[in-house]
Amino acid sequence: xxxxxxxxxxxxxxxxxxxxxxxxxxxxxxxxxxxxxxxxxxxxxxxxxxxxxxxxxxxxxxxxxxxxxxxxxxxxxxxxxxxxxxxxxxxxxxxxxxxxxxxxxxxxxxxxxxxxxxxxxxxxxxxxxxxxxxxxxxxxxxxxxxxxxxxxxxxxxxxxxxxxxxxxxxxxxxxxxxxxxxxxxxxxxxxxxxxxxxxxxxxxxxxxxxxxxxxxxxxxxxxxxxxxxxxxxxxxxxxxxxxxxxxxxxxxxxxxxxxxxxxxxxxxxxxxxxxxxxxxxxxxxxxxxxxxxxxxxxxxxxxxxxxxxxxxxxxxxxxxxxxxxxxxxxxxxxxxxxxxxxxxxxxxxxxxxxxxxxxxxxxxxxxxxxxxxxxxxxxxxxxxxxxxxxxxxxxxxxxxxxxxxxxxxxxxxxxxxxxxxxxxxxxxxxxxxxxxxxxxxxxxxxxxxxxxxxxxxxxxxxxxxxxxxxxxxxxxxxxxxxxxxxxxxxxxxxxxxxxxxxxxxxxxxxxxxxxxxxxxxxxxxxxxxxxxxxxxxxxxxxxxxxxxxxxxxxxx
Amino acid sequence: xxxxxxxxxxxxxxxxxxxxxxxxxxxxxxxxxxxxxxxxxxxxxxxxxxxxxxxxxxxxxxxxxxxxxxxxxxxxxxxxxxxxxxxxxxxxxxxxxxxx
Numbered sequence: 001x002x003x004x005x006x007x008x009x010x011x012x013x014x015x016x017x018x019x020x021x022x023x024x025x026x027x028x029x030x031x032x033x034x035x036x037x038x039x040x041x042x043x044x045x046x047x048x049x050x051x052x053x054x055x056x057x058x059x060x061x062x063x064x065x066x067x068x069x070x071x072x073x074x075x076x077x078x079x080x081x082x083x084x085x086x087x088x089x090x091x092x093x094x095x096x097x098x099x100x101x102x103x104x105x106x107x108x109x110x111x112x113x114x115x116x117x118x119x120x121x122x123x124x125x126x127x128x129x130x131x132x133x134x135x136x137x138x139x140x141x142x143x144x145x146x147x148x149x150x151x152x153x154x155x156x157x158x159x160x161x162x163x164x165x166x167x168x169x170x171x172x173x174x175x176x177x178x179x180x181x182x183x184x185x186x187x188x189x190x191x192x193x194x195x196x197x198x199x200x201x202x203x204x205x206x207x208x209x210x211x212x213x214x215x216x217x218x219x220x221x222x223x224x225x226x227x228x229x230x231x232x233x234x235x236x237x238x239x240x241x242x243x244x245x246x247x248x249x250x251x252x253x254x255x256x257x258x259x260x261x262x263x264x265x266x267x268x269x270x271x272x273x274x275x276x277x278x279x280x281x282x283x284x285x286x287x288x289x290x291x292x293x294x295x296x297x298x299x300x301x302x303x304x305x306x307x308x309x310x311x312x313x314x315x316x317x318x319x320x321x322x323x324x325x326x327x328x329x330x331x332x333x334x335x336x337x338x339x340x341x342x343x344x345x346x347x348x349x350x351x352x353x354x355x356x357x358x359x360x361x362x363x364x365x366x367x368x369x370x371x372x373x374x375x376x377x378x379x380x381x382x383x384x385x386x387x388x389x390x391x392x393x394x395x396x397x398x399x400x401x402x403x404x405x406x407x408x409x410x411x412x413x414x415x416x417x418x419x420x421x422x423x424x425x426x427x428x429x430x431x432x433x434x435x436x437x438x439x440x441x442x443x444x445x446x447x448x449x450x451x452x453x454x455x456x457x458x459x460x461x462x463x464x465x466x467x468x469x470x471x472x473x474x475x476x477x478x479x480x481x482x483x484x485x486x487x488x489x490x491x492x493x494x495x496x497x498x499x500x501x502x503x504x505x506x507x508x509x510x511x512x513x514x515x516x517x518x519x520x521x522x523x524x525x526x527x528x529x530x531x532x533x534x535x536x537x538x539x540x541x542x543x544x545x546x547x548x549x550x551x552x553x554x555x556x
Numbered sequence: 557x558x559x560x561x562x563x564x565x566x567x568x569x570x571x572x573x574x575x576x577x578x579x580x581x582x583x584x585x586x587x588x589x590x591x592x593x594x595x596x597x598x599x600x601x602x603x604x605x606x607x608x609x610x611x612x613x614x615x616x617x618x619x620x621x622x623x624x625x626x627x628x629x630x631x632x633x634x635x636x637x638x639x640x641x642x643x644x645x646x647x648x649x650x651x652x653x654x655x656x
Contacts (some may be wrong), residue, residue, distance in 0.1 A: 047611060050568075052568035099567065208636075
């Protein structure tokens with residue numbers, strides 16, 4: 001993985017010193033809250049309901065064991081023994097004292113981590129496919145390009161005060177696991193007919209109160225032009241993006257209001273001025289960054305096949321976990337493992353200090369010291385020899401992280417909601433927990449098949465409800481929590497925004513409503529191979545509306 | 557009925573104005589029964605904010621049950637108790653403190 005060079009390390013240390021000084025001056029009353037707020041936000045410090053919250057960047061979701069161990073240490077020493085992995089592949093701590101934040105940032109800097117640009121109207125953490133570098137279907141590892149974007153966008157003077165925040169995601173496979181079409185810029189790394197690497201470029205995706213699917217403005221951008229083209233996009237946005245209304249300030253609104261054809265013309269015109277200048281990426285630089293992401297030396301371990309076969313016979317639960325949480329690796333003797341942070345009835349995305357440390361140990365012992373955070377709020381071991389899968393599984397069972405539910409209905413994305421968040425209008429975690437408990441039976445979940453359920457506790461949509469096959473949005477209505485259901489969203493290469501199915505449900509009703517939707521799907525699918533999203537796209541909302549509301553219409 | 561709430565600057569912990577200071581629990585917060593009292597509380601909050609004791613200062617609606625103040629809105633109930641999904645955390649973790 002990428003290692004800080006001298007410049008990076010000096011920069012992060014300097015930032016820790018600078019912000020530590022700002023914190024001290026704030027605590028001493030030398031600067032006001034109005035002066036301090038933008039400074040703390042630039043360093044990932046929010047104020048939530050119960051306490052401050054610190055959001056730490058995990059660049060493109062990549063971590064090593066030492067870093068995860070440090071996150072566990074921070075959870076234990078400065079927080080309340082746990083952290084929350086987010087849909088932006090970051091981690092949040094919910095209870096740090098402001099007076100402890102300088103020490104936390106110093107600890108993070110010691111393992112090449114920081115919280116810079118995890119808030120504010122700047123380019124945020126660049127996210128990537130969590131199977132990057134391991135996926136069998138990948139054209140090339142997208143992370144070197146994410147790293148190039150990180151270096152370019154970190155404290156970029158021109159793009160530090162944008163109209164609004166700006167999110168970039170990169171994938172290196174046809175199958176989009178990074179939800180690139182829901183980002184301000186989505187980059188799909190691919191090869192052209194001549195075998196050269198480049199990107200399909202999508203612009204103007206986003207969720208929040210105005211969900212939009214990104215528009216493809218270029219089918220193939222040569223890799224050398226990555227920074228000049230992104231600069232052209234950001235320049236057009238910075239110049240014309242609205243600053244009069246924060247709800248209309250994202251680039252998705254600019255793309256929508258300007259029209260795809262016209263904004264593409266503007267971006268291309270800007271790019272013509274930039275493309276042959278200093279932003280052109282030299283091949284040697286691309287190679288140098290690529291070298292940091294060189295895959296581990298994966299020796300052939302063909303004995304894994306027989307071992308896995310026998311272990312499957314010995315243990316049904318191991319066999320189920322293999323089916324659900326283990327995916328094909330580009331090396332036939334290896335696999336990529338999803339460590340579910342969605343235990344039945346647990347808080348989606350939360351991990352305890354000791355779990356973080358234990359997972360770090362597992363990664364060190366069995367996974368070449370590599371880990372990923374997925375935007376679906378799970379952890380990933382990208383390279384595990386099939387021979388070692390049973391040992392990894394046994395170690396995960398010991399720490400309660402062997403739930404075999406990846407991509408099933410209990411693998412729920414959920415924002416923190418009103419239990420923590422100052423912006424939330426309703427709770428989301430308890431809804432996730434109750435649905436998870438209702439569908440606890442793995443047999444039932446597997447019968448239902450792939451189903452992406454996503455919950456947000458307010459219209460800002462941090463829980464990605466718009467792109468859930470089933471989405472739930474919690475709102476406050478007349479002083480109580482009300483949950484609106486959307487159906488038909490997806491965040492893959494066929495991204496779509498879900499449609500509101502009808503009136504919302506109370507917290508007492510919502511789980512029954514979800515069950516009714518699932519039962520309706522089971523009753524109408526053509527075969528077990530027809531996933532929920534495919535069935536919904538075939539039949540539309542009518543049967544689901546009928547199942548949920550028919551009684552009411554008749555009564556009325 | 558309203559009380560004054562904020563988060564303490566140094567650690568961000570939710571606090572309520574009571575007995576001339578900032579209490580970590582809402583139960584005995586000073587209640588404003590009329591506009592004049594609300595204005596007084598607001599002035600106290602503004603001064604504490606200016607004095608860098610607290611941030612995010614707000615007046616919130618409350619009711620009184622068994623002599624203890626309880627916020628009306630769910631958001632404020634959660635602030636006063638802690639996350640509903642982690643009853644081992646926040647003020648609710650030490651129930652004796654809430655009644656204290």
